[in-house]
Amino acid sequence: MDEATSxxxxxxxxxxxxxxxxxxDRLYHWxxxxxxFTLMATAFLPILGFKFEWLDIHWITGVALTVxxxxxxxxxxxxxDWRNMWIGFADIRDLWRNVAQLLxxxxxxxxxxxxxxxxxxxxxxxxxxxxxxVGSGLLMLLKIDTPLWRRNPYVFSGDTWGIIxxxxxxxxxxxxxxxxxxxxxALMPDGWYLLRAMxxxxxxxKEYVEHHDAARWKA
Amino acid sequence: MELFRYSRSIYGGSNQLIGxxxxxxxxFVGAALVFxxxxxxxxxxxxxxxxxxS
Numbered sequence: 001m002d003e004a005t006s007x008x009x010x011x012x013x014x015x016x017x018x019x020x021x022x023x024x025d026r027l028y029h030w031x032x033x034x035x036x037f038t039l040m041a042t043a044f045l046p047i048l049g050f051k052f053e054w055l056d057i058h059w060i061t062g063v064a065l066t067v068x069x070x071x072x073x074x075x076x077x078x079x080x081d082w083r084n085m086w087i088g089f090a091d092i093r094d095l096w097r098n099v100a101q102l103l104x105x106x107x108x109x110x111x112x113x114x115x116x117x118x119x120x121x122x123x124x125x126x127x128x129x130x131x132x133x134v135g136s137g138l139l140m141l142l143k144i145d146t147p148l149w150r151r152n153p154y155v156f157s158g159d160t161w162g163i164i165x166x167x168x169x170x171x172x173x174x175x176x177x178x179x180x181x182x183x184x185x186a187l188m189p190d191g192w193y194l195l196r197a198m199x200x201x202x203x204x205x206k207e208y209v210e211h212h213d214a215a216r217w218k219a
Numbered sequence: 220m221e222l223f224r225y226s227r228s229i230y231g232g233s234n235q236l237i238g239x240x241x242x243x244x245x246x247f248v249g250a251a252l253v254f255x256x257x258x259x260x261x262x263x264x265x266x267x268x269x270x271x272x273s
Binding site for chain 1: 223235236237238239241243244247248250251252254255258261262264265268269
């Protein structure tokens with residue numbers, strides 16, 4: 001048996017599916033989606049005129065969102081590769097080339113790693129506004145009676161409460177805009193393979209080769 | 220359009236900041252829709268250009 005035949009017989013066959021999201025991470029994503037939609041509904045439907053007892057659903061779901069966010073931060077740092085979401089010089093360059101292509105430039109931008117520059121920027125934006133809404137929301141819990149404490153609105157001055165409410169409200173309205181944009185990219189035909197991956201956990205080898213650079217995302 | 224909501228303090232004096240102006244909600248939704256429309260139009264044009272040159 002010659003060396004080439006021996007090597008080809010021992011080389012592992014590539015799996016037809018490439019794992020993208022573990023089950024626990026998919027569960028986290030969909031639970032976070034349920035929390036965000038529940039929080040948006042309980043926040044804005046009463047403002048739009050649909051009156052109902054929204055406060056308890058809102059703050060309890062807010063606490064659930066807080067737990068999910070803490071879980072994600074711990075898991076991303078401890079168990080996942082946080083560098084997948086790091087925005088580096090290559091990502092800025094790729095983003096520029098993607099924008100240039102949208103505006104008419106002929107060159108095709110290079111393939112990204114696991115996440116492209118736009119996804120990383122989206123994640124950064126979501127992280128900032130969700131942390132702002134969660135942080136301000138947790139402070140606002142001091143103003144309501146819960147099973148664990150009695151309300152104390154005097155812990156901050158009126159002016160400080162005003163700022164906390166502004167941060168919470170502006171972050172909440174920003175999240176509405178971000179969710180609309182996220183749904184657009186998720187439901188666009190170009191993004192269906194990613195939506196399937198968030199349900200099934202994997203993409204096909206063909207999708208991996210077509211959409212990603214194997215040197216930047218080793219799978 | 221105001222960015223914030225105010226109410227008069229019960230102790231008199233200046234107005235009290237109480238939160239963001241909810242009339243801004245259509246502005247945020249509109250900004251998202253404008254982004255989507257622009258992206259969809261530019262993507263479609265870019266695809267047609269690439270298909271034309273290939």
